[in-house]
Amino acid sequence: MTEPDTGSGGRLPHTARIPYGGDYCPEQWPRDVWDEDHRLFTQAGVDTLTVGVFIWSLTQPDESVYDFSVLDGILDRAAAEGRQVCLATGTAALPPWLAKKYPEVNRTDFEGRRHRHGQRHNFCPSSPEYRRSAMAMAGRLAERYAEHPALLAWHINNEYGGACYCDLCADAFRRWLRERHGTLDALNGAWWTTFWSHRYTDWDQIEPPSALTEHWRGPDHTAFQGVTLDYRRFMTDALLGCFVGEKKAIRAHDADTPVTTNLMGTYRPLDYHRWAPHLDFASWDNYPPLDAPPTRPAFAHDLMRGLKGGAPFWLMEQTPSTTACRDVNPLRRPGELRLATWQAIAHGADAALYFQMRASRGACEKYHGAVIGHAGRADTRVFREVAALGRELSELGAATLGARTPARTALLFDWDSWWALEISDGPSRLVRYQDVVHAYYRAAREAGADVDVVGVTADLTPYDVVLAPVLHLVRGDLAKRLEAVARRGGTVLATFLTARCDEHDRAFLADVPGPLAPLMGIRVDEWDARHDHVEQPVLIGEFATSARLVFEIVQLRGAEPIAIYGADFYAGTPAVTRHPFGAGQAWYVATALDQPGVDHVVRRVLARHDLIGPYAGHPAVESATRVTADGTRFLFLLNHVPESVRMPAHAAATDLLTGKRVEQGDVLALDPLGVAVLRLQ
Numbered sequence: 001m002t003e004p005d006t007g008s009g010g011r012l013p014h015t016a017r018i019p020y021g022g023d024y025c026p027e028q029w030p031r032d033v034w035d036e037d038h039r040l041f042t043q044a045g046v047d048t049l050t051v052g053v054f055i056w057s058l059t060q061p062d063e064s065v066y067d068f069s070v071l072d073g074i075l076d077r078a079a080a081e082g083r084q085v086c087l088a089t090g091t092a093a094l095p096p097w098l099a100k101k102y103p104e105v106n107r108t109d110f111e112g113r114r115h116r117h118g119q120r121h122n123f124c125p126s127s128p129e130y131r132r133s134a135m136a137m138a139g140r141l142a143e144r145y146a147e148h149p150a151l152l153a154w155h156i157n158n159e160y161g162g163a164c165y166c167d168l169c170a171d172a173f174r175r176w177l178r179e180r181h182g183t184l185d186a187l188n189g190a191w192w193t194t195f196w197s198h199r200y201t202d203w204d205q206i207e208p209p210s211a212l213t214e215h216w217r218g219p220d221h222t223a224f225q226g227v228t229l230d231y232r233r234f235m236t237d238a239l240l241g242c243f244v245g246e247k248k249a250i251r252a253h254d255a256d257t258p259v260t261t262n263l264m265g266t267y268r269p270l271d272y273h274r275w276a277p278h279l280d281f282a283s284w285d286n287y288p289p290l291d292a293p294p295t296r297p298a299f300a301h302d303l304m305r306g307l308k309g310g311a312p313f314w315l316m317e318q319t320p321s322t323t324a325c326r327d328v329n330p331l332r333r334p335g336e337l338r339l340a341t342w343q344a345i346a347h348g349a350d351a352a353l354y355f356q357m358r359a360s361r362g363a364c365e366k367y368h369g370a371v372i373g374h375a376g377r378a379d380t381r382v383f384r385e386v387a388a389l390g391r392e393l394s395e396l397g398a399a400t401l402g403a404r405t406p407a408r409t410a411l412l413f414d415w416d417s418w419w420a421l422e423i424s425d426g427p428s429r430l431v432r433y434q435d436v437v438h439a440y441y442r443a444a445r446e447a448g449a450d451v452d453v454v455g456v457t458a459d460l461t462p463y464d465v466v467l468a469p470v471l472h473l474v475r476g477d478l479a480k481r482l483e484a485v486a487r488r489g490g491t492v493l494a495t496f497l498t499a500r501c502d503e504h505d506r507a508f509l510a511d512v513p514g515p516l517a518p519l520m521g522i523r524v525d526e527w528d529a530r531h532d533h534v535e536q537p538v539l540i541g542e543f544a545t546s547a548r549l550v551f552e553i554v555q556l557r558g559a560e561p562i563a564i565y566g567a568d569f570y571a572g573t574p575a576v577t578r579h580p581f582g583a584g585q586a587w588y589v590a591t592a593l594d595q596p597g598v599d600h601v602v603r604r605v606l607a608r609h610d611l612i613g614p615y616a617g618h619p620a621v622e623s624a625t626r627v628t629a630d631g632t633r634f635l636f637l638l639n640h641v642p643e644s645v646r647m648p649a650h651a652a653a654t655d656l657l658t659g660k661r662v663e664q665g666d667v668l669a670l671d672p673l674g675v676a677v678l679r680l681q
């Protein structure tokens with residue numbers, strides 16, 4: 001892997017307003033449709049087009065034939081219309097000739113089946129033929145378009161993901177392991193291979209963990225967590241190697257146009273923190289799970305913003321109306337698109353792009369929502385909403401570009417812990433990393449705190465509060481850095497199943513919670529896991545709540561009890577504790593509290609640092625802050641319910657969207673699903 005070529009803050013494309021538009025595939029259409037497209041784009045305020053994402057079979061119809069005539073036309077036309085292009089390298093879907101000629105480029109799945117040509121995201125990341133072909137394409141595109149007036153940014157590949165288990169990957173894995181572990185002794189120790197007679201005496205004996213080897217019942221059931229963790233890290237790096245290779249090919253011809261790839265938020269297979277230093281700027285595709293509370297997409301926005309040290313990111317895709325890939329694909333209600341877009345901007349997005357600009361006529365995404373539907377009309381509800389938002393964003397201009405989130409609360413998010421927790425046999429398969437982490441995030445956000453979602457190596461000095469829910473693996477100097485947060489007066493919160501294992505998923509040979517035990521001032525010897533219908537009453541002083549799934553039995557070693565269990569043989573023992581440490585505090589939550597319990601605990605923690613927001617009493621209203629380099633402070637207020645909300649303004653401000661000024665105490669009214677962008681004075 002080559003060294004990343006950017007600092008942690010990265011570099012965003014320079015624009016005069018929030019780029020607005022999205023994925024556009026004119027290669028599917030004759031030229032008279034392009035004319036119509038551009039007419040409608042102008043009407044909708046669209047200034048940015050992501051092109052070439054799945055164009056490889058046209059740009060290279062055979063091994064020795066490159067044909068950029070269609071792409072030339074697309075870019076020239078965009079430039080002529082005054083639009084800018086986010087140019088994809090198009091290497092995420094193999095052209096059929098490549099898959100046929102070099103079968104090694106096709107993936108081998110978890111069950112060991114070598115695939116043939118089909119679908120997309122279908123390449124083996126370790127295949128030299130794939131890498132050579134993809135880099136050649138990226139290089140040729142950069143050579144051709146580096147100076148093109150429409151070029152705004154590079155978009156490498158598309159939604160990198162999945163995994164391959166072929167022999168080339170097995171070899172690459174063994175090389176990766178040598179580099180990571182150095183010796184077989186070290187590897188045997190890390191994976192604890194004396195268990196079940198697994199001691200390796202030659203690197204060649206090591207197999208990728210799959211249905212044919214260590215796994216049963218699928219990717220989460222493994223006999224050896226060590227090898228499975230290392231394979232996920234390796235696959236992250238293998239796919240990242242493809243990205244880095246293409247970026248290098250681009251950089252040979254284009255020294256400075258910012259480069260990204262579209263990530264997927266909380267996407268489990270890839271550890272995006274390993275990717276972050278290699279991206280010039282982060283971008284991601286927001287397709288929230290159905291019926292998810294608004295804090296779910298918000299969480300992913302904050303995670304993506306955390307990748308580049310808090311720098312703004314791009315919303316690379318969202319649907320203007322409906323998805324197609326789910327069993328059931330509900331429509332975004334009137335106003336929901338606008339609200340979701342402002343939510344992204346509130347959390348740090350400096351672009352608002354769609355998938356897709358014109359609906360595909362055939363194949364599996366023909367029913368996916370689009371700005372322009374099959375009938376090509378501008379008088380549809382969706383087009384009107386897109387166009388109204390386009391006008392609003394163009395009126396906003398550059399006001400929010402580059403603005404940062406002044407969060408004093410950090411939530412640690414760690415792919416290693418996510419993987420380790422969910423591939424663990426015991427104590428419970430029902431504990432899902434995202435659910436627990438989201439519960440804490442939600443509590444903080446609904447209390448009005450801005451939250452940075454950051455990796456475990458992030459600088460913790462800017463934060464008053466650090467939340468570390470189910471941080472299963474603790475590595476490096478993290479325990480010391482968390483102690484430092486508390487020592488200087490901050491608050492650290494950890495939960496059940498935090499700090500259980502080292503980076504190889506080996507249990508710490510110490511009291512639970514391992515290296516965090518001194519900070520937490522507790523000791524845990526036993527834990528009980530029960531089915532999710534078993535509800536354990538928990539009393540937090542007068543406040544009665546409940547907990548499920550896992551109940552750790554806590555002994556106090558300096559901490560004081562804040563909550564106690566209400567039933568079973570551990571009734572009366574601590575369920576939540578607080579430990580004074582230096583000038584600060586460490587909180588430990590020993591069980592999966594239900595949301596009201598998490599809310600209660602988190603609000604007490606935030607209150608200690610005066611971090612409860614001014615609108616925390618309005619549960620439907622989300623607030624988020626961004627501050628520009630010159631100190632201008634914006635407070636975004638997002639009403640997530642289809643009823644209007646009225647509340648007293650906490651300070652004098654001007655709403656950028658209406659131009660209206662409010663004084664402190666004036667009634668601030670938000671329409672159903674309405675938004676205000678308050679510039680505070």
Ligand code: GLA
Pocket residue numbers: 158159262285287317323324325355365368
């Ligand atoms: C992803 C892809 C797009 C498209 C959309 C559909 O985000 O990147 O190419 O398939 O999903 O929702």
Ligand code: ZN
Pocket residue numbers: 107108124125126127164165166167168169170
């Ligand atoms: Zn492979």
